[in-house]
Amino acid sequence: MKERLLIVDDSSVMRRTIEKNLADYDLEIIGQAANGVEAVQMVMEQKPDVVTLDITMPEMDGIACLEEIMKINPNTKVMIITALADKLTGLIALDKGARGFMYKPVNADDLAKAFDKLLKRDGE
Amino acid sequence: MIKRLTNLPIRQKFAVIIIPLIVIILAFDYLQVRYHYLDYSDSVRLNKAITVGIEINHVVHEIQKERSISSGFLANEGESFGVKLSQQREKTDSTLQQYYTEISSGDLGELIELHRGDLDELNTFFDKLTTLRKSIDQHRISSEESIDRFSEINNTALNTVIKLIDETRDKEIAQQIHAIIYFLKSKEFASIERAIGTQAFSHNHIGFDLYNRFTTLVARQNSYLDAFEIIANEESTAYYAQMVQGEEVQEVERMRQVVFLNDTLSESPDHWYDVSTDKINRLKRVEDFMSDRIQARTQEIASQSVKNFWTFLILDITIGIIAFWLMTTLVTNLLKNVSILEAFTRRISAGDLSKKVVIPTKDELGQYANTFNKMVLEIRKSQFELRKQRDKAKFLYKNIYGVSLVVFENIEQGIFLLDKEFKISKFHSKAMKEIFNNDRIAGENFTNFMRPLILPRELEALEMFMRHLFNEDMDEEVVNQLNPIDQVKIHTEQNGIVATKYIRVEFTRIFRKNKIQNIMVTVSDETESILLQQHLSEAEKKKQQETERVLSILKIDPSILRGFLHNSRKMLKSISERYEKNDGDEYSELLSFTFDIIHNLKGNAVVIGMELMANKFHEIEEAITALQSKEVRGKDFLAILYEVDEADRMIAEIAEMLYKIINIYKKFPAEGDSVSNIMVIDSLERGAELIAKEEGKTVNVTFDNLENVILPETYIGPFKDMMIQLIRNSIVHGIEAPSVRMNEGKSITGEILIELSKSDHELFIRYKDDGRGLDMNRIKQQAVKKGISSQDELDEMEDFEIVDLIFNEGFSTADKSDANAGRGQGMHLVKSLLDEHRGAYEITYEEGKEFQMIIKLPILESGNETEEA
Numbered sequence: 001m002k003e004r005l006l007i008v009d010d011s012s013v014m015r016r017t018i019e020k021n022l023a024d025y026d027l028e029i030i031g032q033a034a035n036g037v038e039a040v041q042m043v044m045e046q047k048p049d050v051v052t053l054d055i056t057m058p059e060m061d062g063i064a065c066l067e068e069i070m071k072i073n074p075n076t077k078v079m080i081i082t083a084l085a086d087k088l089t090g091l092i093a094l095d096k097g098a099r100g101f102m103y104k105p106v107n108a109d110d111l112a113k114a115f116d117k118l119l120k121r122d123g124e
Numbered sequence: 125m126i127k128r129l130t131n132l133p134i135r136q137k138f139a140v141i142i143i144p145l146i147v148i149i150l151a152f153d154y155l156q157v158r159y160h161y162l163d164y165s166d167s168v169r170l171n172k173a174i175t176v177g178i179e180i181n182h183v184v185h186e187i188q189k190e191r192s193i194s195s196g197f198l199a200n201e202g203e204s205f206g207v208k209l210s211q212q213r214e215k216t217d218s219t220l221q222q223y224y225t226e227i228s229s230g231d232l233g234e235l236i237e238l239h240r241g242d243l244d245e246l247n248t249f250f251d252k253l254t255t256l257r258k259s260i261d262q263h264r265i266s267s268e269e270s271i272d273r274f275s276e277i278n279n280t281a282l283n284t285v286i287k288l289i290d291e292t293r294d295k296e297i298a299q300q301i302h303a304i305i306y307f308l309k310s311k312e313f314a315s316i317e318r319a320i321g322t323q324a325f326s327h328n329h330i331g332f333d334l335y336n337r338f339t340t341l342v343a344r345q346n347s348y349l350d351a352f353e354i355i356a357n358e359e360s361t362a363y364y365a366q367m368v369q370g371e372e373v374q375e376v377e378r379m380r381q382v383v384f385l386n387d388t389l390s391e392s393p394d395h396w397y398d399v400s401t402d403k404i405n406r407l408k409r410v411e412d413f414m415s416d417r418i419q420a421r422t423q424e425i426a427s428q429s430v431k432n433f434w435t436f437l438i439l440d441i442t443i444g445i446i447a448f449w450l451m452t453t454l455v456t457n458l459l460k461n462v463s464i465l466e467a468f469t470r471r472i473s474a475g476d477l478s479k480k481v482v483i484p485t486k487d488e489l490g491q492y493a494n495t496f497n498k499m500v501l502e503i504r505k506s507q508f509e510l511r512k513q514r515d516k517a518k519f520l521y522k523n524i525y526g527v528s529l530v531v532f533e534n535i536e537q538g539i540f541l542l543d544k545e546f547k548i549s550k551f552h553s554k555a556m557k558e559i560f561n562n563d564r565i566a567g568e569n570f571t572n573f574m575r576p577l578i579l580p581r582e583l584e585a586l587e588m589f590m591r592h593l594f595n596e597d598m599d600e601e602v603v604n605q606l607n608p609i610d611q612v613k614i615h616t617e618q619n620g621i622v623a624t625k626y627i628r629v630e631f632t633r634i635f636r637k638n639k640i641q642n643i644m645v646t647v648s649d650e651t652e653s654i655l656l657q658q659h660l661s662e663a664e665k666k667k668q669q670e671t672e673r674v675l676s677i678l679k680i681d682p683s684i685l686r687g688f689l690h691n692s693r694k695m696l697k698s699i700s701e702r703y704e705k706n707d708g709d710e711y712s713e714l715l716s717f718t719f720d721i722i723h724n725l726k727g728n729a730v731v732i733g734m735e736l737m738a739n740k741f742h743e744i745e746e747a748i749t750a751l752q753s754k755e756v757r758g759k760d761f762l763a764i765l766y767e768v769d770e771a772d773r774m775i776a777e778i779a780e781m782l783y784k785i786i787n788i789y790k791k792f793p794a795e796g797d798s799v800s801n802i803m804v805i806d807s808l809e810r811g812a813e814l815i816a817k818e819e820g821k822t823v824n825v826t827f828d829n830l831e832n833v834i835l836p837e838t839y840i841g842p843f844k845d846m847m848i849q850l851i852r853n854s855i856v857h858g859i860e861a862p863s864v865r866m867n868e869g870k871s872i873t874g875e876i877l878i879e880l881s882k883s884d885h886e887l888f889i890r891y892k893d894d895g896r897g898l899d900m901n902r903i904k905q906q907a908v909k910k911g912i913s914s915q916d917e918l919d920e921m922e923d924f925e926i927v928d929l930i931f932n933e934g935f936s937t938a939d940k941s942d943a944n945a946g947r948g949q950g951m952h953l954v955k956s957l958l959d960e961h962r963g964a965y966e967i968t969y970e971e972g973k974e975f976q977m978i979i980k981l982p983i984l985e986s987g988n989e990t991e992e993a
Contacts, residue, residue, distance in 0.1 A: 088588070100599075101605050102605075
């Protein structure tokens with residue numbers, strides 16, 4: 001069964017980039033959210049298996065959003081994708097339950113590798 | 125009790141088993157030997173007793189005869205038997221003498237002791253013979269009386285014989301002894317019968333009492349004979365039958381019948397005496413025969429017993445000795461073997477496997493020994509294997525350890541391991557000390573170790589980071605992306621000198637049995653390379669600046685550039701001249717003067733696309749603006765002057781470069797016009813890009829030149845100046861921020877179109893953007909605010925007139941100023957240029973959608989008009 005992915009990023013360009021780069025990857029993208037509040041709503045409704053999550057977002061930032069997602073379903077695999085160079089925030093995200101981490105900008109190869117690890121696939 | 129027995133040492137266990145056995149064997153042997161000894165002593169004694177008995181019987185036999193003779197002698201009152209009697213007495217005495225000789229011989233000591241009483245009694249009875257004989261000689265006793273007296277002696281003698289011989293453990297002998305006793309008794313009665321017969325025949329008559337006595341004697345005699353015949357052995361009875369027969373025996377029987385049947389006994393007493401004596405003698409021979417037989421038998425038994433005694437004794441001793449020898453040998457051997465095994469096992473348990481155990485016997489212990497030896501051999505084999513492995517491991521360890529030490533001594537990186545408590549391992553590379561200028565490394569907590577060296581925020585991140593590194597669930601690569609001290613600046617102190625270092629710290633998980641055991645940390649001192657990098661990047665920057673200068677020069681039309689440079693130097697020079705002239709404290713005025721010049725120069729620089737100078741002038745502008753807010757002093761102004769000088773120097777450098785380039789161009793002339801056109805377009809695009817970047821917007825400048833219009837050299841400068849002002853205006857004021865554009869359904873990138881076309885006499889420039897157009901109300905407000913028009917004037921104006929207001933000097937709708945716009949100079953410059961070249965313009969707009977300006981410039985016949993050069 002394909003894992004179901006939710007993309008969360010306040011930049012539509014970034015969301016499209018992630019979506020485009022994952023086009024060939026064996027995943028079902030079930031939706032996109034432009035901020036934390038929207039993301040929490042969608043997680044609650046659609047219960048995605050995987051979430052890519054930006055950290056700097058309006059309304060509710062990535063860390064708060066991650067906490068909410070973990071409350072809803074602690075098994076959700078969250079991949080942080082951020083441009084933020086601050087490592088402490090990244091480590092806090094791992095503390096809160098994120099299992100993947102990537103810096104922007106992203107490309108298809110890096111995304112595939114990171115998702116292989118996150119989803120424990122052997123990587124084709 | 126059983127437990128106590130089972131707990132005894134083997135030696136004592138053997139004792140418990142063997143000692144009772146030996147005692148039993150000894151007791152049995154003793155009994156055996158004793159039995160045979162008793163048999164022997166019994167037989168010897170019996171033999172002696174029989175010898176004595178025979179002597180006594182001889183005496184008895186003679187006394188019997190004497191009794192009969194004495195009875196006859198007394199019965200006929202000494203008429204007959206006188207001679208016989210004295211003869212008989214001699215015979216009796218001689219047998220008596222024999223008897224005494226016999227019993228006084230030392231051979232019989234023990235027997236005599238045993239039967240002392242009996243023999244003494246017998247002797248007194250024998251002594252009575254003398255008195256008895258006296259009485260007979262003097263006829264003082266009757267015949268009957270003498271018989272009784274003799275019988276008394278014989279009785280005692282016989283009883284003594286019985287007592288002597290009736291003592292044997294041999295059944296058969298005992299039986300024969302009883303046979304002989306019965307026989308002796310029968311013979312005694314026969315003898316008494318003879319005596320009574322002799323008396324009767326002497327009297328020719330037998331009285332009633334005597335008769336009774338006679339018959340009783342015969343009956344008793346027969347009954348004893350019967351008893352004898354029952355228990356005597358065949359040999360004796362056969363001998364008896366053979367011996368006691370013939371005429372005399374029958375004569376005795378016949379004469380008995382005479383006695384039984386007749387009152388008057390006419391037969392001669394001598395005859396009776398003779399026949400009956402003959403018969404008694406025969407009996408005596410039977411008796412002697414039997415005595416001999418018994419004696420022979422006892423002798424046989426005695427010698428057999430002696431043989432048996434010795435046989436058993438020797439056998440017993442031999443068996444005893446053999447048994448004892450066997451037991452002691454076996455037990456000693458067993459105990460010895462056990463103790464050998466014991467010693468061996470003790471040695472093994474002490475770890476000495478060098479020797480074999482040797483037990484020569486082939487019993488279980490020998491087999492145990494073999495098994496032990498095999499076991500020891502196996503153990504030695506495995507020990508050898510283990511030792512080999514250990515040596516190999518030791519060798520490897522020593523080598524690896526040695527190599528590690530060498531590596532740790534010499535490697536330039538700091539290397540150490542962290543445990544789960546973030547403690548630094550005991551072993552770490554020597555470089556650690558040099559990198560951190562710190563001796564206290566081993567065993568320290570890495571967080572504490574780093575605390576004085578890095579920022580608190582980094583430290584917090586480091587602790588969190590290490591925690592995640594030790595978390596098996598976390599991917600190492602993912603965690604390592606977040607290494608907070610991947611590259612970090614630290615300050616170390618040595619001898620009071622603080623040194624800044626750039627270090628790179630890398631973390632690698634060390635697994636053992638699929639578990640994270642440690643984290644290997646490598647620290648590299650990258651100070652030198654980072655400093656080098658910084659140095660390089662500075663050099664690079666400088667080089668880039670120079671290249672930029674060259675490029676900016678190349679892209680700008682040389683004539684325009686020359687004009688710009690010339691103008692700039694002149695203007696800058698005017699500033700220093702003005703300063704030198706300034707004698708008072710008129711700094712604010714001087715400052716304002718300087719600002720105007722610099723601002724103008726900045727505008728020019730932007731227009732011709734000379735970013736380098738535009739930036740420099742902007743810097744000076746900012747510095748002046750900063751001074752304007754406070755009281756200006758000479759010292760402050762000097763800083764500005766320094767900056768101005770710097771700008772001047774830069775311009776001089778550019779001028780020099782230009783000079784060189786122009787020389788190159790002179791050597792290789794090109795088609796000036798088209799080159800200029802391309803350069804202008806390029807510089808406008810670059811200008812637009814630069815302004816948009818600073819404003820946080822994106823624009824796309826499109827040139828349409830379908831008619832391939834080539835701008836005459838005269839118009840290149842003004843065209844470029846005008847366009848750059850319009851572009852700046854569009855980007856700053858017209859084109860909205862991307863977010864705004866998105867909300868309004870526009871593409872994020874703003875579009876600017878510059879279109880060239882011409883007619884016979886005129887050149888058309890269409891400038892268009894898709895920004896928000898013109899905000900009439902805002903223009904009006906600004907005009908009032910800047911004092912360009914009054915509200916009343918505005919109210920009467922037409923729209924195009926209001927639009928024209930933007931060309932006024934000092935008009936700007938932006939609230940802040942920067943290099944691009946905001947000081948109300950831009951549109952004014954456009955207007956001036958148009959006026960200068962007799963150009964015309966037309967502005968149209970659609971609020972929120974677009975702004976358009978069409979410029980018309982007359983085409984001149986000849987290029988007379990030239991810029992100052």
